[in-house]
Amino acid sequence: MNYHKLLARQIKKYLPAEIAENPDVKKFLSVIDDSYDSLQRDKLLVERAFSISEEEYTQLNNKLFHEVEVKRKSIEKLKNTLGEIGGVHQKDKDDLLSIADYLNKQILQRKSAEKVFTSLVNNSLSGILLEDENRKIVFTNQLFCDLFQIPVSPESLIGADCSESAEQSKHLFKDSEKFVADINVILKTQTFISDNLILADERVLRREYIPIFIDEIYKGHLWSYTDITEKKKAQEALQESELKNRLIMNAALDAIITIDYKGLITFWNPQAEKIFGWKEKEVLGKRLTDNIIPPYHKNGHDNGMEGYRQTGKGPALNKILEMPAVNKEGKEFPIELSIIPVKQGDTEFFCSFIRDISDRKRNEEALKSSQELWKFALEGAGDVVWEYNFQTKEVFFSKQYKSMLGYKDNEFSNYPDEWLNRIHPDDLQLISLTDQEYFSGA
Template identity: 25%
Template structure:
């Protein structure tokens, strides 16, 4: 009876070792087996063959059926085995259902690496069934390490390691089906299975699907990376602080904007880094109010404020705030944009609008005023000739003439400020002009003022009205002298500069490109901040009443802007002032300044078509032209002039006002007539062109002359002869004249008379 007992124990031991150790026969199953063995040992009445077969079937997990026997002990043993078979079957079914219902994949293999248990989740993942060899079976999947690119060898899989006796904890791997299906991210835990003697009987692996977690984590990482990339590449600076203003993050743009590096800024209070001291309390109050509004449902805040760079200079920024709740506190995200140039542009726009409105007013007044002054300045010469034998009346006539000249100068200043004065720009050697201005000023500013020049040798020619620029430089020099009552240094400098679009906007220049920069610097008392923003306003002056009109700088401003340039001023009290004038570069070669004709007044006998809408001016001009010997054709407007021309009446020169009522102005009339007669000579006159005359006049090879109102009889006579005596070809281009050194020689001899022996 020893052999059947041993056989049954081995059979039950096999079940205990292979099937599910510690799971199937834990606890009560062992006691049942021992009791059964004891009963069999005491049984001496029958052969154990039937019991051995039952034990072997029980070891295979098959139901046990034993025929009744007359032997009570054998019958009792048979009943016990049958009951044990039923219990094991029930527990095995419950275990299979339990494992099958687990959502995580579960796989059990025996010591030969054959799968004996695989639940539904594992079957879906690996497409394997019981009996599959985990080491040599043909796979429909591939395992990868956590990087997703390195293949995991079969010998290094958690199951293979557990079958070698290793405990595997939280091993990350990726399963990629060979078919076009998404990869699955898993965390594996595997354990070897041993019997009571410690012999390896298999391994179990439980896998947890973390694909959703990994995807969520990756999305979070990518989102953070994108946010960081946006911050790094944004045009605006990014600053992150806590609710107390301690810097948590500081973008590269913040470093460039403020001068503080990230390592220097993080951990510091932002208010102490970038806010002027007088604005810090207001900033703290603003942040407190912002957080209160955010807590109540507010969506953010945007404001502009002054800021201070690490080097001390101030600039203006626009700040956009939003806040995020973190625990019991707040995180404040700020995007900061430098708006200094925009503010300057807005200020320049306001200045331009103010100038434009005043320009309309002054332009209209100047037009009528210049017409009246033309009559006064012209007729006063006639009166002066008539009373030249009476000293008292001659003095009165001179007083009237001087008053008219001052009125004309005042009108010219008003038009210059309003950018309505008629300009005659040309390619001008500014270095040469400054030399002339310095020679003039050295005799008038006094010995207390030292004049220096720092002129660029390669300075470009500027396209500008030479005489007006000279007047502007003299004006700035006189202001500089007044700012240096105890003497000082006045410096003129020139240099070339290429302006991009942002620079052109910042400097108030009309367009980007090449510009000549003129700097006029003094070492005087400087200008206070309250006065600095008003110095270009008309009639603004810090001088005492009667010592200035307040139009000097406004005239300079208007002239420069009308020339397509820009002007800016930098000054500190006690440290002097710098005026910078930006003028557009000329494209051609320099043209020398036109010298006034010193010859006596000379008339002629040509026929002139005179077009003037103002009857008073028309009568005056008619009398002056007739007194000079010219024949006249007179028209009140362009339509009347065209009617005269249509009749075929011959004439030699068109003398026309620019601003006229009717279907066309003087410029349009001239263009209409020159279309059929290119060689027609034209002389414009105006006291207020109102944009009717282009800044760059001319056709073909020479410019059309302009006689500015008010003018005197001598100026009228000289301009007429200059136009009529100019030799032109059939296309209206000037005919080159032979060069003669005789005028230069005569001038040299006058200035340097030969010594008498």
């Protein structure tokens, strides 16, 4: 029988052969041999287990050492970064608790800033969509969902892919294919744009695209959509109103000139061109005093403008005035002028209505000369004359007439009542009947 080598040596050394061959002894030695084998196996297992544990310990130790080194470098880098941004005092740079406290404060501030940003965007009058560089939604608001008829909450859209969004929403726009094509071009060029889009229902949206770059690296973009339908209508109505006003002013028989707060010409209608000889393009932006005001009136005009700027009052405003003016040739002629101050929002300007009264002045002078000659002739003849104009209700009494009644010339004015008050009450009815017969053509 083959025994364990250690047991075989002991049997050979201590047991005689005849005893070792005894069947009962053999049975006993067989049991002992099994124990030796079991002990050998246990020893091998223990040695193997120890070998494995030692290897694992070495690996674990190396791993921990590596992690400690990584942490050390991370902390060192964190210290350097904090030193650069000045968030932690120098004495606290080695204090991890101070660093942790600072980072917590930064996190709280960032969360607070995010809340403010979210509140601002949610209350914005524009639909906002923020996408990352992969066209994944980072943020959007309810108004954007409403404008594009998206039946889910803004929060549920975060992380969604917008690659096909243009195709999905193009039916909302009047020119659907152009909307899709423009989106692709905009995303490719990555430059700011601001344009208007017309929806299928004729509403107008102002679209703005803002690319986002951090350290010159593209990180996404922001879309902003604002419903400007009413604003657009108001602008068009204003433009139409301004056009009508300009047409009316251009068709006016009076010269219409506007100047700004500094006295510079801002409007010059065709009649102003006709009266003064200057074309509109020649005078716009020029000083009014350099074009139509006589030299001896320039200081008065400038002083009046300065007085209005200081007090808000002007003696020449909202009145009809007669004064001289000069044309492009330097010729002086009389004009009738009215100036109205106009406020439009924060802007203030002056609108002048001007009429050339040269013909009227000549006619007035001619009439005056004719009347003086007539009066001279009457006074020379010594006749008693009075004249009453039924249309204008004007009356003329000669000096001889006034003298006949016992009045001096300055004591008897040229008004109808001066005559009527001196008629006997019984004759007033006759005078009234005479007037009626005249008007009836009898």
